[in-house]
Amino acid sequence: MPPSGNRSTPVIKDVAQLAGVSVPTVSRYLNGTAKVSTEKREKIAQAIKLLDYKPSFVARALANKVMDSVTMLTSLSTYWATTEVNSGAEHAARDHGFLFGVTSLDGISDDEIESTINRVLSANPAGLIISESDELVIQLLHQIPKDIPLVLIGGSRGDAPYQVIPSEREGGRVITEYLFGLGHRNVVHVHRREGPNNNTRTLGWRDAMTDAGIQAMEAYQVGTDLSESVELGRKLAQDEDLTAIFAGNDETAISLIKGLRDEGVRVPEDVSVAGYNDQIFAKMWDPALTSYSQNFVELGRQAFEMLYAQIEAKRSGEEPPEPECRVVEGELIVRDSTAAPGRRG
Amino acid sequence: MPPSGNRSTPVIKDVAQLAGVSVPTVSRYLNGTAKVSTEKREKIAQAIKLLDYKPSFVARALANKVMDSVTMLTSLSTYWATTEVNSGAEHAARDHGFLFGVTSLDGISDDEIESTINRVLSANPAGLIISESDELVIQLLHQIPKDIPLVLIGGSRGDAPYQVIPSEREGGRVITEYLFGLGHRNVVHVHRREGPNNNTRTLGWRDAMTDAGIQAMEAYQVGTDLSESVELGRKLAQDEDLTAIFAGNDETAISLIKGLRDEGVRVPEDVSVAGYNDQIFAKMWDPALTSYSQNFVELGRQAFEMLYAQIEAKRSGEEPPEPECRVVEGELIVRDSTAAPGRRG
DNA sequence: CTGAAAGCGCTTACAG
DNA sequence: CTGAAAGCGCTTACAG
CATH class of the missing domain: 1.10.260.40 (lambda repressor-like DNA-binding domains)
Structure with missing residues (x-):
């Protein structure tokens, strides 16, 4: 007052x-x-x-040519991971006294994207966080002036000088190796379409398979329609050699479980099924799902910290920090849907 | 370029x-x-x-004393509904050429709240959207200068002159009446702690109960620990008169179903169980959950539109729009967890 | 260490 | 309809 x-x-x-x-x-x-x-x-x-x-933020911004604010450029605005990333970044920004803006790029035409970005830039944000979702966003990186601090969340290693990525590929490897460790001789992988980047769960699965000396194995690809996965579960039930499945996400995992059960295959007694993402329902499922949990809030937080370091360096005329691709580790969560191979193994 | x-x-x-x-x-x-x-x-x-x-946004903001931006004040930043609300508001803001800021109020001490708000205000936003989560946020309304356009999302009807609320109470009524319509004579309600506002699911349930001539019924309250709800499900299984349960949220619903089944009670053959929120897993559950779906994206969109009307009126020197409490309707989603009463009924 | 001056990019009276 | 002037609230050389 x-x-x-x-x-x-x-x-x-x-x-x-x-x-x-x-x-x-x-x-x-x-x-x-x-x-x-x-x-x-x-x-x-x-x-x-x-x-x-x-x-006054704005007077300061006008005099300094830069505002104490960062803005998050994002698509997939209602995707659950986006929420957590945003929250982590926003809290960090707030704690540093920065305003936090969000601008989504979904639902607008390609030619509006440039003007949307120009609008964002005309507010003189001190930096930008871009959260990757598809190829489009990566292309967009080139439209942004080089002198504005920026960090990319996700993407392939090397897509941007400053980057923070979740341990997706590592996660795929960890979960596959965990299944091998349980005694399974083979791990079947089912996934949805993945981005073209080099940090995917599927690549991690393949890494682990290669290390285990299994190379020829193909992964199954499914769409987002869950009935397709249920169907696949039924089909896989016929394969007497099958003992372990790594599903690329929890929804696919539970759908596969349904399909398997339809055919009388028990989980995990006959077949182990692991999911990915550790979504809220994973622990509530019956059987509770083994999964891999990413710390997306931390991902957002680190993205801001990395951006802040650039901003501070620029402001004080220091050398910019070393380019870096930081990876935020996730965690294997073992629950009841996976076990040592039973009669089939 | x-x-x-x-x-x-x-x-x-x-x-x-x-x-x-x-x-x-x-x-x-x-x-x-x-x-x-x-x-x-x-x-x-x-x-x-x-x-x-x-x-330049900022030069304009300095000259005009107001920036073409709105900011969303929120707690519960990772709550799924918050995401959707924010997304709806952000898209609407973007489409009107407004910058969209987010500032969370969770995780900071009470005395930091005022300074956080002052910081937000020092950026001269054209308006504020406050999304209610607890009493604190409602109190906070009084700290905000009266001359800045504002809309409150949620809260009790009348908490603010401009308000948009989800049809929570209506939803509770609809779902209860639906169960009565199926032939059930009584509907037991289980809920978590609800805010002190007058727009709750539980009040809607009570409305419907009263209309049905059942008054004395008490609701069961559970915590967020799901095992508590499973336990309650087991206990309720003993009640031979029970045929229908309206759970205040989907997680509670599935936990109750687990408990009921543990005791050999079938859902929906013996007991119907309806959830609320239509969370992502509701449709994947077995049985697929009858639930009530709120349109939170629309809630956010309308909040912005309402704010925008105020901003425009103020800018052009017109009379402010009539105070209004808009309610965004949700939708009953009937699935497999509810049915007409069976042998028990 | 400190003040007077000029400037950041835009807008709004004030005079034509 | 249109230009010269002053101002929004702050910061950064420039002189002490």
Whole structure:
């Protein structure tokens, strides 16, 4: 609340007057951009407290040519992982005193994308976080001026100088190796269409298969229509050699389980089925699903921290930080849908 | 891309020079704030296109004392409904050329809340959307200057002059009446702790119960630990008169179903169980869950539209729109977990 | 260490 | 209809 008598919210001039100093001095005090005598420091501090003065973001942004804000460019705005990524980044931004903007790129035509991005840039954000979803977003990287700090979430290693990615490929490997460790001789993989990047679960599965000396194996691909996966489960039930399935996501996993059961195959007694993502229902399922959990909130947080380092370096005229592709590790969650091979093995 | 030769991004002065007019004239053209001769209009239009000029958000914000941006104040940032609400609001904002900011209030201490809000306000947003989660947020409404456009999502009817709420109470009523319509004589309700507002599922259930002439019935309250609900399911299985349960959310519903089944009670043959929220797993469950689906994306969209109407009115000096509490209707989704009463009924 | 001056990019009265 | 001037709230050289 501004003190009574003062009509609107206080500005730097009010502080200067009350403290008996000039406006630039208050500015220097605020930003630590030059020494201010102890005496004046105290007076200014008092005045600020008294008036409950908050510097204007926009005036600052205009003078500095850059706003204390970052914006997240995203598609798939309602995808559950996006939520967590955004939340992690937003909290970190907030804690550093940065405003956090979100602009989605889904649902607009290709030629509107450029103007949307220009609009975002015209707000002078200090940096951008781009969260990858498809090829389009990667292309978009090239449309962004090189001098604006940027970090890419996801994508292939090397798509951008500053990048943070979830341990997707590692996750695929871990879950497959876990199944091998249980004693299974082979792990069948079922997945949906994956992006063209080099950090996928399927590649991780293949890594583990190769290490295990199994090369020829093909993965099954399914669509998002779950009945297709149920159908596949029924079909796979016929394969007497099958003992372990790594499904690329939890929904596919439970659908496969349904299909297997339809044919009298028990999970995990006859066939182990692991999912991926550790979605909310994974632990509630019967049997509770073994899965792989990514820490998307942390992914968002690290993306902001990485961006912040660039922003600070730029601001203080230092060398930019070393380019880096940070990977945020997920975690294997073992539950009841996987076990050592039974009669089939 | 700025034309070669021009170092940085073009500003209004560049446009004015190229078009051979004064800066204010370009401004008038841009904002339609005064007539500009056709001749100059064309020259300006050309210059803008040639330079690919975009007005600076922040300069505009400083001059206008208000930025073309809205910010969403929220808690529960990773809650699934929050995501959808945000997405709906963000898309609407984007389509109106507004920047969209998000600031979460969770995870900060009570005394940081005020300064966080002040920070948000110091960016001169044109309006605020507050998405209700708990009492705290409602109190917070009073800390916000009256002259800034605002809409509240959720809360009790009347908590704010401009409000948009999901049909929660109506949903509770609809689902209960649906069960009565199936022939059930009584509907037991199990819910988690609900906010103190007057728009809850439980109140809707009670409305329907009262209409059916059943008043004394108490609801069961459970925590978020699902094993508690499983336990309750086992206990309820003993009640030979029980034929229908309305669970306040899908997770509780499936847990109750587990408990009932543990005791040999079949769903829906012996007992119907309806959930609420229509979460992603509802349709995948066995039996697929009857539930009530809210359109949270639409909720967010309408919130922005309502805010936008206020912003426009204020900007053009018109009377503000009539206060309004809009309700966004959800939808009953009938699936396999509910049926007419069987042997018990 | 500190003030007067100029500028960030735009808009809004003020005079034509 | 249109230009010259002043201002939005802050920061950054420039001189002390």
